[in-house]
Amino acid sequence: xxxxxxxxxxxxxxxxxxxxxxxxxxxSENNYYLFWYKQPPSRQMIxxxxxxxxxxxxxxxxxxxxxxxxxxxxxxxxxxxxQLGDTAMYFCAFKAQGGSxxxxxxxxxxxxxxx
Amino acid sequence: GAVVSQHPSRVICKSGTSVKIECxxxxxxxxxxxxxxxxxxxxxxxxxxxxxxxxxxYEQGVEKDKFLINHASLTLxxxxxxxxxxEDSSFYICSARSGSFNTDTQYFxxxxxxxxx
Numbered sequence: 001x002x003x004x005x006x007x008x009x010x011x012x013x014x015x016x017x018x019x020x021x022x023x024x025x026x027x028s029e030n031n032y033y034l035f036w037y038k039q040p041p042s043r044q045m046i047x048x049x050x051x052x053x054x055x056x057x058x059x060x061x062x063x064x065x066x067x068x069x070x071x072x073x074x075x076x077x078x079x080x081x082x083q084l085g086d087t088a089m090y091f092c093a094f095k096a097q098g099g100s101x102x103x104x105x106x107x108x109x110x111x112x113x114x115x
Numbered sequence: 116g117a118v119v120s121q122h123p124s125r126v127i128c129k130s131g132t133s134v135k136i137e138c139x140x141x142x143x144x145x146x147x148x149x150x151x152x153x154x155x156x157x158x159x160x161x162x163x164x165x166x167x168x169x170x171x172x173y174e175q176g177v178e179k180d181k182f183l184i185n186h187a188s189l190t191l192x193x194x195x196x197x198x199x200x201x202e203d204s205s206f207y208i209c210s211a212r213s214g215s216f217n218t219d220t221q222y223f224x225x226x227x228x229x230x231x232x
Binding site: 033042043044045047050101102105108 | 147149153157158159161164206208210212217219220221222223224225226
């Protein structure tokens with residue numbers, strides 16, 4: 001069974017600075033997908049970024065980028081130029097390719113961006 | 116693109132009554148829809164997976180007779196909480212997966228807060 005671990009329950013960062021949220025996972029699968037979702041106080045889950053495991057290039061979406069280390073089973077999220085609107089819970093999630101449809105979530109990291 | 120709506124956003128009901136929550140994919144056809152429950156300050160807990168026209172697959176420990184799921188079309192799934200009790204009070208979130216783009220990705224609705232008095 002796959003597991004996803006987010007070791008930082010809470011983090012804070014000053015506005016305009018950079019912050020990295022960590023995520024590690026455990027799987028015996030070779031092909032899979034990894035995701036970061038953001039859940040602001042409104043509780044709407046928003047897809048931030050997705051990574052296909054067969055792609056070596058790290059995914060980027062504007063100020064959000066990942067450091068995907070497949071051998072180390074690590075998938076960290078870097079937020080550059082942090083904005084107040086980035087304050088949210090961030091969940092790392094894993095999905096195997098094919099087979100189960102399920103997303104396996106980490107427990108989340110609560111990020112606070114301070115003015 | 117990939118917008119999912121839920122209705123209602125909040126509902127308060129009396130113990131013993133049934134409540135229906137709708138989940139709609141607004142701009143894509145959802146091959147698969149998922150229902151989650153989220154307790155305060157916790158991650159999402161998958162309740163069931165439904166494919167259009169098929170019976171839902173429930174996770175272990177989820178009572179299928181209590182949480183009725185219907186996925187009657189490619190854009191609509193409903194969750195009915197039957198004979199609701201205060202312990203069913205929670206935040207319920209649906210998600211949908213397209214059959215034609217980013218087929219590995221779930222897009223989430225805004226959630227429904229259920230309070231059972």
